[in-house]
Amino acid sequence: MTASHRHDVLIIGSGAAGLSLALRLSTKLSIAVLSKRELREGNTLYAQGGISAVLDAGDSVESHVRDTLNAGAGLCDETTVRQVVAHGPDSIRWLFQEGVEFTRDAQYKDAEGYHLTREGGHSHRRVVHAADATGRAVEDTLEEQIRNRANVDLFEHHTAVDLIDAARIHPRAAASVSSGTSTSSADARCIGAYSLNSLSGEVETFLARFVVIATGGASKVYLYTSNPDVATGDGIAMAWRAGCRAANMEFIQFHPTCLYHPQAKSFLVTEALRGEGARLLLPDGERFMPRFDQRAELAPRDIVARAIDHEMKRIGSKYVLLDISHRKPEFIREHFPTIHARCLELGLDMTREPLPVVPAAHYTCGGIISDTRARADLPGLYVIGEAAYTGLHGANRMASNSLLECLVFGEVAAQDIERLAEDWPEPTDAPSWDASRVREPDEEVVISHNWEELRRFMWDYVGIVRTNKRLMRAKRRIDLLRQEIIEHYSDFRVDTDLLELRNLVEVADLIVQSAQRRRESRGLHYTLDFPQRDESQRTPTLLIPDRYRPRPPRWAD
Template structure:
């Protein structure tokens, strides 16, 4: 028997939990999480939430900074919609009890790269964790929210799969990782809030859960996808053999951190007049250039000129983690490298978070709303999660509730247990390795074509594996990663210019007119 609810939310990060809390007052919500509610990219967000909260700042300035960072590819309506709703989103978090850092003037606002004013509200250097902890406590207590942890979505249930004329989403098939059973979860409305696809690359700041699941599922269901070539590489990931995916926040540069070569010389002023406060794409390319030119394993981020007490107050988690690894940031610079950080493209949605498949919404990093353009401005990501979680919830609450059709159970009668699971591990590593080598910070057409040839082979191999054997958590993630990687490569090959995060040696110029790269799947 299918398990049915009013709304199925796939993903337990900020967008998913915020939407669940806004809906649960009058709707039955099922919230699924691949691991636990606490395991998401939102929890890892250090910097904060960008919003106009100071009288010396303005909506127009925030819009201008966002569009400048996005290399003019941003959708003006979506950008204005998000930024105008920023203050209300932050006020909602304050109402939920998020303990934002205060100073003598009220809430402390940080300044980050690409911003012309201090507008980033934060909780020290662990904003995402504080927000997630606050919301998770409320979600776990709410009687109208059914939580399914250790569950991963396999595929969406659509009218097409049911043989119906209506193109609509009716829920999803979901694997229970603890039992191996695939459940049928029916819902009148489904919200994808699964995050990005950082794990498609060998080096990333993202958690292991960031495998492009929502983007791949929506694509297979017939949703339009756009701008997947724009993968943001965070300039400063901690470089240490024992540090896995640890991010050194943008706010360190915002508070005066300087990027140095091993001999102590600054290099950012040679690359951009804004130096260390340039947007992430500029800084990441500059670091990549210096490392390749000089054969370096890393560069260094120095904040040691600030008092130790200041660092302990503003960056306690960074200071503690570095200290564990023998790095005293009050006395020595931090070794850093760029790493895949954020997926700026995704499933196309409107201002109500709706896709072109009725009944299916997408919010957060899996979406392409038009806010980020060709490069996300620092700390706009959590803001987008909040604004579009509210937009999706509002739209769902306005819909008339209809009956669900009969949903068939998952059919695994014609498959067997896999005989060689090592194939999954090998394909996983091969994919992430060639994506890093061929589809990285600086690209060439030849490298992209090599990647495309490799991805076609992997797609066929993994499709065969999926059709013959019972699904597993690792197989589902690998299947989604390969689809997402294919979308990234296809978008990158279509863009014949360098813009924002897409830097091509074959097309170094930026075209006069900014256009989106839109992919449509033939059903």
């Protein structure tokens, strides 16, 4: 008999979104937080630049809203943008109260003493930061706070496999192994999740009155990414399989400059370097950005990423160079301590030589549809953070708006759960996971080969520059891989690699389907077949799964 757990709230994910929600909920509620690895591992930990919020007296909510709408290339939901921007200052104050030490500067008296930087797309200085390691400061603080909460049980090294819907018995659950997926007479409602305990190898049952997906983005679907290994889109895939709609999955943000080094897995070199004068060069030393845009290295991220991609493909190079060595060494060490130290560890001295860089998948703008109260389509289920599509980012995310979105929707979800908690039903029982009919996997190589194949063809065919033909090629390969993975999933004992691959294929399919539907170039989606923007297509790309059922009145109100 495998373990079964019961809580008021199950939060899947322990980044800025999941932990801020857990801390915002009242201590009367019992909470479980699942994390795929150690609690701190996730995109939040690696965020460098900062968090945007209107704090300077010369800045305004209107200006932040306008900048966000401009960056989103016509596809933002203005209601959501206003909701998030208006909550910016309070979110920063809350983090400060929790103990986050942001960089301060006495000359910024108007900005409550915080030092503010300015990033691409922002018309004012409005990015609060903790030197060049903001995410670490946030995650460290939230982790410290959550470990002191008696009402919160933390489950590290637990990988959620699938959501449990009261109206549908999972095909791998004990009661239905012979009949496949079956339904019960209960109403559709999310009552928990099955989760693989990677330390014991058992799949455990987590039951809860409310379930929250805070699993982050899906950039691991690409060969090159700034994201850590956990970013495999698990929550997006789980909610999609459970019948929730997704939107705007074609909009993947590629960061122009990740360090290219065999040991520097996913190490990002912040945009602020270009802001401070760093130049992009070809391996022979030629500066190329002025050929692409009059703003040269300061052009928006998507333009710089496309230019680098173009030059790498044109000359057949594996990287380009980013050079800031003309600035004083003291300046570089003071402003970029983390990057400088990491590069030195890898034998690169950025005060004296250029850094090899490549563009890399960085941020998933689309996700599972979540409304202004953070509710997903299935009653009892919330989606927050990078896994969610709220309409904030539209066709392109503005720098430093994403951590803010995590904090605001963490708070919004907490308020909604508190409001409903009093009379929301207890979860019904669910059958435990059945591993009696599966075998140990015989050929691990199938999984590792498919992982590599998927990430490479997504990079080559569904990357920075797309075409109809490349998307069709990718779709054919996805269909084949999906078939193989489904067979593997039903025959063998599950492990994290298999579960992640199963989710990555699902997410890859959503990205390709969305990209095929958008027959124009807009924001982060660029296709050679339709290189212009077409205003008749100025709507989000909506994907509806077979299992989708419109929200029942009580959940939709």
